[in-house]
């Protein structure tokens with residue numbers, strides 16, 4: 001796990017957490033690009049953890065961290 005995820009205590013969400021990445025304002029849909037800059041697909045990153053393309057920055061909608069903040073609208 002990358003250092004930033006450890007710093008914010010990124011973990012599998014439980015009912016006790018009262019939230020998860022799916023409902024967090026920091027979760028963003030981003031374009032994932034290949035080595036030549038070509039579009040590959042969309043995925044989700046977090047602007048607290050980092051928006052880099054690397055899979056190490058990917059977040060799961062069923063995880064949460066200490067920086068969770070409820071969004072007013074829910075993403076996909």
Ligand code: SF4
Nearest residue numbers: 021024026046065068
């Ligand atoms: S701030 Fe935490 S809870 Fe919110 S999207 Fe990022 S990792 Fe998930």
